[in-house]
């Protein structure tokens with residue numbers, strides 16, 4: 001078997017678009033104002049608000065304007081690192097209170113378990129923060145899936161549409177790039193991973209439109225035979 005590790009995207013790959021867009025993002029939007037105001041003195045939150053100021057290039061941006069900017073980024077689905085970090089902190093409360101559980105497709109759960117049993121190393125790469133990734137899999141519909149994963153990557157290592165991000169991930173994983181399979185629903189991410197030398201496979205979930213079909217593609221994880229990839 002050539003493939004020794006699988007690196008997976010979350011939204012649109014292990015997890016439905018709808019869970020992210022209709023559950024997680026609205027939760028963050030509704031709670032943003034109260035959360036940032038309540039936690040503005042916490043060093044982590046204060047730093048993230050400063051990161052928002054840096055991102056927009058306005059050092060004296062008021063707290064109210066920073067909150068408005070964060071909510072605007074949610075509306076535009078911007079993958080901005082300080083937004084993703086704050087969302088992770090906010091979702092923790094939602095998961096802990098049982099307001100929602102992390103959606104993971106049944107075929108994804110089944111095959112992640114199978115691949116782990118085969119001895120493959122499993123990694124996650126999402127625009128959602130590492131904290132948010134661990135929460136989603138830790139509080140998943142199928143229980144705690146975090147023991148399956150050997151590592152997590154977010155935009156701190158680079159953006160998902162840039163080949164250099166995958167080169168850095170390959171260095172961290174410590175395997176040759178061609179022994180790592182990247183799964184995603186987004187063509188630009190697959191193209192970037194391919195440029196870095198990884199094997200790629202496009203997920204076409206629930207007939208969502210994609211232009212990633214120039215990569216090998218599947219509708220769900222049951223259709224993947226990792227032992228046949230060379």
Ligand SMILES: CSCCC(=O)C(=O)COP(=O)(O)O
Pocket residue numbers: 009010011012020024079084087125126127128129132133136160
């Ligand atoms: C990690 S849970 C929330 C997912 C998220 O915030 C997001 O932006 C999804 O991005 P992905 O890279 O997983 O498509």
Ligand SMILES: [Mg+2]
Pocket residue numbers: 009010011012013184185186
């Ligand atoms: Mg995705």
